[in-house]
Amino acid sequence: MTDTLETTYREALREAIRDAMRADDRVFLMGEDVGDYGGCFAVSLGLLEEFGPDRIRDTPLSESAFVGAGIGAAIAGMRPIVEVMTVNFSLLALDQIMNNAASLLHMSGGQFNVPLVIRMTTGAGRQLAAQHSHSLEGWYAHIPGLRVLTPATLEDARGMLATALGDPDPVLIFEHGSLYAMKGTLAADAGAVDIDHAAIRRPGTDVSLITYGGSLGKTLEAAVLLDQDGVSAEVLDLRTLRPLDDEAIMDSVRRTHHAVVVDEGWRTGSISAEISARIMEQALYDLDAPVERVCTAEVPLPYAKHLEAAALPQPAGIAAAAHRTLG
Amino acid sequence: MTDTLETTYREALREAIRDAMRADDRVFLMGEDVGDYGGCFAVSLGLLEEFGPDRIRDTPLSESAFVGAGIGAAIAGMRPIVEVMTVNFSLLALDQIMNNAASLLHMSGGQFNVPLVIRMTTGAGRQLAAQHSHSLEGWYAHIPGLRVLTPATLEDARGMLATALGDPDPVLIFEHGSLYAMKGTLAADAGAVDIDHAAIRRPGTDVSLITYGGSLGKTLEAAVLLDQDGVSAEVLDLRTLRPLDDEAIMDSVRRTHHAVVVDEGWRTGSISAEISARIMEQALYDLDAPVERVCTAEVPLPYAKHLEAAALPQPAGIAAAAHRTLG
Amino acid sequence: MSARHTATRKRDGALTEHRHDLLRTMLTIRRFEEACAELYSATKIRGFLHLYVGEEAVATGVIAALGPDDAVVSTYREHGHALARGVSMDAVMAEMFGRQTGCSRGRGGSMHLFDRSHGLFGGNAIVAGGMPLAVGLALADRMQDRDRVTACFFGDGAAAEGEFHESLNLASLWHLPVLFCCENNLYAMGTAIAKEHARTNLAERAATYGLEAAAVDGMDVLAVEDAARSAVDAIRAGGGPQFLELDTYRFRAHSMYDSDRYRDRAEIAAWKKRDPIDALVAVLRADGDLTEKAMTELEADIAEQIARAVTAAEAAPLEPVEDLTRFVYSREAGS
Amino acid sequence: MSARHTATRKRDGALTEHRHDLLRTMLTIRRFEEACAELYSATKIRGFLHLYVGEEAVATGVIAALGPDDAVVSTYREHGHALARGVSMDAVMAEMFGRQTGCSRGRGGSMHLFDRSHGLFGGNAIVAGGMPLAVGLALADRMQDRDRVTACFFGDGAAAEGEFHESLNLASLWHLPVLFCCENNLYAMGTAIAKEHARTNLAERAATYGLEAAAVDGMDVLAVEDAARSAVDAIRAGGGPQFLELDTYRFRAHSMYDSDRYRDRAEIAAWKKRDPIDALVAVLRADGDLTEKAMTELEADIAEQIARAVTAAEAAPLEPVEDLTRFVYSREAGS
Ligand SMILES: Cc1ncc(C[n+]2csc(CCOP(=O)(O)OP(=O)(O)O)c2C)c(N)n1
Ligand SMILES: Cc1ncc(C[n+]2csc(CCOP(=O)(O)OP(=O)(O)O)c2C)c(N)n1
Numbered sequence A, B: 001m002t003d004t005l006e007t008t009y010r011e012a013l014r015e016a017i018r019d020a021m022r023a024d025d026r027v028f029l030m031g032e033d034v035g036d037y038g039g040c041f042a043v044s045l046g047l048l049e050e051f052g053p054d055r056i057r058d059t060p061l062s063e064s065a066f067v068g069a070g071i072g073a074a075i076a077g078m079r080p081i082v083e084v085m086t087v088n089f090s091l092l093a094l095d096q097i098m099n100n101a102a103s104l105l106h107m108s109g110g111q112f113n114v115p116l117v118i119r120m121t122t123g124a125g126r127q128l129a130a131q132h133s134h135s136l137e138g139w140y141a142h143i144p145g146l147r148v149l150t151p152a153t154l155e156d157a158r159g160m161l162a163t164a165l166g167d168p169d170p171v172l173i174f175e176h177g178s179l180y181a182m183k184g185t186l187a188a189d190a191g192a193v194d195i196d197h198a199a200i201r202r203p204g205t206d207v208s209l210i211t212y213g214g215s216l217g218k219t220l221e222a223a224v225l226l227d228q229d230g231v232s233a234e235v236l237d238l239r240t241l242r243p244l245d246d247e248a249i250m251d252s253v254r255r256t257h258h259a260v261v262v263d264e265g266w267r268t269g270s271i272s273a274e275i276s277a278r279i280m281e282q283a284l285y286d287l288d289a290p291v292e293r294v295c296t297a298e299v300p301l302p303y304a305k306h307l308e309a310a311a312l313p314q315p316a317g318i319a320a321a322a323h324r325t326l327g
Numbered sequence C, D: 001m002s003a004r005h006t007a008t009r010k011r012d013g014a015l016t017e018h019r020h021d022l023l024r025t026m027l028t029i030r031r032f033e034e035a036c037a038e039l040y041s042a043t044k045i046r047g048f049l050h051l052y053v054g055e056e057a058v059a060t061g062v063i064a065a066l067g068p069d070d071a072v073v074s075t076y077r078e079h080g081h082a083l084a085r086g087v088s089m090d091a092v093m094a095e096m097f098g099r100q101t102g103c104s105r106g107r108g109g110s111m112h113l114f115d116r117s118h119g120l121f122g123g124n125a126i127v128a129g130g131m132p133l134a135v136g137l138a139l140a141d142r143m144q145d146r147d148r149v150t151a152c153f154f155g156d157g158a159a160a161e162g163e164f165h166e167s168l169n170l171a172s173l174w175h176l177p178v179l180f181c182c183e184n185n186l187y188a189m190g191t192a193i194a195k196e197h198a199r200t201n202l203a204e205r206a207a208t209y210g211l212e213a214a215a216v217d218g219m220d221v222l223a224v225e226d227a228a229r230s231a232v233d234a235i236r237a238g239g240g241p242q243f244l245e246l247d248t249y250r251f252r253a254h255s256m257y258d259s260d261r262y263r264d265r266a267e268i269a270a271w272k273k274r275d276p277i278d279a280l281v282a283v284l285r286a287d288g289d290l291t292e293k294a295m296t297e298l299e300a301d302i303a304e305q306i307a308r309a310v311t312a313a314e315a316a317p318l319e320p321v322e323d324l325t326r327f328v329y330s331r332e333a334g335s
């Protein structure tokens, strides 16, 4: 077996950027505080020193302009990695993402593809309150023309960027803020990973727990709780929210006949609703019970620790939902 | 019975605005070209002459600033009706809508409610191509703190605004671009309507066709087609997308045991997914078949008439989906 | 000044020919759009149709100053830019007809004309939405040491959008090769510039971002070309972005839906007296460079070209419905 | 000049008292935030914590010039604005602790302090996000003939956002009673102003929207108050919006997460020599208006007030979890 190294989600992301920049000079990183500051979550720390201010490019607070500039640069032959500090601020650039990045190829009858990667932090859990805790990756998964990735493991943090940069079309990568400090081991030669398929992170036979991103850890904890109750839960990590891997989802549900979708987005109109609807459409007769959804309470996330914790999906709640499906 | 008058959806909206402005000087209309131009879809035509430029207020092309100004004005005692020309451009104001309008009440611990009404045109069908044809009302229905209305009839065009203005919190009203010219008769004394309940627009016993806004007409046409095939379709007009009237939805499904959701939004992550998921959660055992969804193809809407028509929900496709659920 | 420079430059065959080209371009745009207006009423063309009639000198003059490899980013009012850039009229007309032979394969229509081979990057219908894109094209050129210049067209109304501010600041901050061309036709749809901007001097506003900025008579194609030429030369020489405010006027309504209630008839009439095509014709006549005959032949020639384009568009195939979801992704991915 | 004006105004009891109030306010903010930093390390306060240390003269001077009914819109760095505005320290501290007695009932935290009774409209953590809101407050005041002035605080980085451009244009175009207060501390997080703006003279930029704009020494509370007072008077007299660039510096990192790698230690040291509190103390001492004893008593007084606030916050109840979804809607609607 290949030797491994101790690392973190943050370092894995950084190494992925470093590799990409070394391999291809068309690649550059652009965003607020990616350079002198080292990245608001320290992902790009040290890269300025290696690659210089042209390729580790600090931008003004102008989300719409620098995301749009990334789109233009991609069309003109570069391979930009645009970092939007958090998904909350990406609303200011949403017009550019939907009306330009996602639409140009089709509007132009196939002439202008946009090989752009946009990275942003998503999610709650650090008491950052209502304007800094959104989970809007489900919204982006609604947009034709985009690919949406949600790395939840060190392997994916390390490997998804390279694959995304190889994609001829815009790819969004959502990094959950609670994952940056996650420690673990990674194969020393870890590299590009497939971004087309969901992954079973824990096999099981009684119920399928379907999740992604920052909720994977909590869902695995729930699986442990369920195991203690004698319930064998399978945990499916979607990895990619657009396009969804229907086959993997249905395959798991057909084996377990019970499903719980865990999603940090607000429940109404979340990606969990899409998954639930697809399961009904494609596997209704394999279900022994309605698909359950465990989502964030429909409230602008409050600062107070106990209120925020109560608003977010938690292992006990996930386990309870699984028990409900099992009746 | 009260006497009636011939009118249009456009005129009904205009009369509603006129009434509201006459009844309460805190009410004013603000947006691009609402004054001198008469409204991009002529809804406010003539109101400038009656109320003057202070209360029929033309704004610069600054969606974020004038929507935000509407929020501030609402907090400070006015009752603004902000018109955003179309939902496509509302992306530029989405940060203000989500992070201020929808969040201020909660973030402030109940101190600052935002009695604001935002009107915008939504939808496709007029060959306006990719940047002018979005149906994003489903997205807005995802946001806690907002109310989302989709008037599909003359009564609702005439009556929803007054009720919305009476609401202490932000209300968004989506007017489908294809409805403005819709003609019909309205009670001369038509006024405020309830905005809490869905409405059965055509009773039926075999299948529930659940829809809203610009798709209501097509769905009613589909019901006629189905009737010719001996299928009795019930057409439920949701009217309000947030909060959804679960009771009305489940009541219809429990009677027909079959459901088709018709939604002009792109299928993945649309409001139709939420409705489908809720039906499974609340009425699975009343269903004789999976809930079907008829949505817009997942493509930036093309200009060419035949391509656009093929991308959008159509009566024949709706009827076919109903037949599929009936097996 | 620079305009006079050209006008008085010792006339030679090349100059005469060049001015005739400018005239042909402006007249082609004018007649093409007049035809489009009729085709719209005949419901052959649908969607939104924004005509450039009266503003032809702007696109014609600026684009005449660009090199073959330069880039153009425009708005929904871009027929003139496409034709001036040399995009085939057949392809533009076919696009309006929604045909497969259209320059965007019928998917874009009037508001979304694209042509990679001519460096036309659209056709953007979100006001100011093309500005960040232009900044990005220029950023890539700078990073790849290309000496391409990107001309970015937008209106006076667009200058009120946040993206105008962000884009000018970014281009100036990063010293990017963008020529910002503000087509100031005094109205944003029905809103007069005085209701759009607290200060209506847009060149002055632009200058505060540290760019060279000038206002030019947008009804004088020679003045426009000269101003654009010196700006483009300076940009290509590494001087950073520049801004031109091109003062012009649309002779027609904002779009085919607009009943033009907000403009004073006298104002319109006054501007029509400054028709950019008449103006150039007058200069050429004064210099004895344009005969009646030449003018008649030119009109006939253009009329025939348009007729051919219409016939071709009528006959052109539609994109098969099975291809609806083509070009959503470069590879045929699903969702 | 206007600063000298105050400083040299014939000293009387009222003036002495007023300057002591300014000192008390600045010192209260300083000591309060020093306590917050410790409480953050002790994990009593969580989330993002942005300290105002070094910038106290700005909030103190501007807010001293406001009337009791005026409005304040601030950012995530707003402890100083809240305290200067007279929001109870107990309520602010309790908010940081996430308690029910907090000024936002524990839902806002450090970045979202609100207090209707003191005209504090937040506490906005989207950079420049409060600017359109301030314009709207002023619009409502104008339409309702109230003579309220709205002071809108934001940073140098915010001036790069599109909303800055849109908001200044709108306020000037509509002649609204807004005092735009740009807290120019030379950095937007780790990005120096020269990397944020092509032209770093923000007052000059603001003036191009047609507002009165001036740059003021933000480390001199008397200068700030005088500049703000004349601006507020002019605005209240119907003169339209004004803009103050307050040149200042944060002595601490951007937030508790920031290791401050991007600032030169010498630069920080130089600015610390201009500590606004020391500066005012020096003036008072020179005028013989501040005894050692008075200073010691003031410190003791503030220390005790903070200790009480901490104790009260510690003891305060938490909002019951059942009330999680309260205040999503004014009426208890569902979704
Ligand atoms: C962001 C956005 N808001 C509103 C519109 C609707 N709209 C289309 S053109 C236009 C006026 C633009 O005026 P200007 O920039 O001066 O360009 P002109 O049409 O005069 O050439 C408006 C309001 C839009 N397309 N995009
Ligand atoms: C729209 C948006 N983009 C990015 C951020 C992250 N962020 C928070 S504060 C800040 C710097 C703002 O600088 P400035 O406006 O100068 O205010 P200062 O912090 O210096 O007081 C950034 C980038 C944000 N909160 N909102």
Ligand SMILES: [Mg+2]
Pocket: C155, C156, C157, C183, C184, C185, C186, C187, C188, C189
């Ligand atoms: Mg214009």
Ligand SMILES: [Mg+2]
Pocket: D155, D156, D157, D183, D184, D185, D186, D187, D188, D189
């Ligand atoms: Mg700053």
